[in-house]
Amino acid sequence: xxxxxxxxxxxxxxxxxxxxxxxxxxxxxxxxxxxxxxxxxxxxxxxxxxxxxxxxxxxxxxxxxxxxxxxxxxxxxxxxxxxxxxxxxxxxxxxxxxxxxxxxxxxxxxxxxxxxxxxxxxxxxxxxxxxxxxxxxxxxxxxxxxxxxxxxxx
Numbered sequence: 001x002x003x004x005x006x007x008x009x010x011x012x013x014x015x016x017x018x019x020x021x022x023x024x025x026x027x028x029x030x031x032x033x034x035x036x037x038x039x040x041x042x043x044x045x046x047x048x049x050x051x052x053x054x055x056x057x058x059x060x061x062x063x064x065x066x067x068x069x070x071x072x073x074x075x076x077x078x079x080x081x082x083x084x085x086x087x088x089x090x091x092x093x094x095x096x097x098x099x100x101x102x103x104x105x106x107x108x109x110x111x112x113x114x115x116x117x118x119x120x121x122x123x124x125x126x127x128x129x130x131x132x133x134x135x136x137x138x139x140x141x142x143x144x145x146x147x148x149x150x151x152x153x154x
Contacts, residue, residue, distance in 0.1 A: 001112070001113055001114060001123055001126040001127065001130065002110065002111070002112050003110070003111045003130050003134065003135075004108055004109065004110050004111070005108070005109050005111075005134075005135060005138050005139060005142065006106060006107060006108035006109065006142070007106075007107055007142040007143070007146055008101060008103045008104070008105070008106055008107075009103070009104055009105045009106075009107060009145070009146045009149050009150060010103045010104045010149075010150050011104045011105060011149035011150050012104055012105065013075070013078055013098045013099060013100050013104070013105040014075075014078070015105075015149050016078075016098050016104075016105045016107060016145060016149045017070075017072060017078040017080075017098045019145055019148055019149055020080055020096060020098070020107075020145055021070045021072075021080060023036055023038075023046065023048060023068050024036055024038055024046075024048070026050075029144070029145075029148060030052075030140075030141055030144050030145075031144070032052050032053050032054075032055055032059075032137065032140050032141070032144075033050070033051070033052045033141075034051040034052060034053060034061065035049070035050070035051045036048050036049075036050050036051075037049045037050075039065070044069050044070065045067060045068070045069045046067070046068050046069075047065065047066070047067050047068075047085065048065070048066060048068060049063065049064075049065050049086075050063065050064055050065070050066060051063040051064075052137050054132065054133055054136050054137060055136050055137070055139075055140045056136060060133075062087075062088075062133055062137070063087055064084050064086060064087030064088070064089050064090075065084065065085050065086030065087055065090075066082045066083060066084050066085060066086075066094075067082070067083045067085055068080070068081065068082050068083075069081050075100075076099060076100065077097055077098075077099050078097075078098040078099075079095060079096060079097060079098070080095070080096035080098075081093075081094070081095055081096075082094035082095075088129065089113065089115075089129060089133075090115075091113065091114065091115055092111060092112065092113040092129075093111070093112040093113070094109060094110070094111050094112075095109070095110045096108070096109050097109075097110070105149075107142060107145070107146075109138050109142070111130065111134055111138075113126045113129065113130070113134075114126060115129075
């Protein structure tokens with residue numbers, strides 16, 4: 001299953017990228033993130049345990065492990081990558097695209113996830129994960145980075 005979520009931010013793509021690429025600082029920058037614990041680092045790649053709270057009336061805690069790396073070699077498409085290597089979302093691939101647009105930056109997060117659970121339809125679990133966790137958490141993450149980047153860009 002492939003899904004995307006995006007937002008326009010009135011700040012330069014570089015500003016947004018520089019904020020979002022600071023993965024170990026996410027709990028300090030994003031109130032819904034409980035922790036990011038770097039387990040290992042090999043060059044520019046890190047493996048981290050991550051935990052967040054699903055926003056809403058009932059803030060459900062979630063956790064996962066991911067390998068993360070960044071790529072700023074193309075100023076027209078700055079990218080952050082996450083490969084989930086542990087937790088219920090193991091196998092999920094996430095790519096952030098941070099591109100120039102008329103207002104500043106267009107940030108789009110693409111998620112790719114397939115995981116079949118016994119006795120369930122092939123796409124049921126990925127759809128539930130997307131609706132109940134990915135969209136709420138990614139939406140809050142984008143909204144918070146928007147506020148931070150726009151406040152600091154002024």
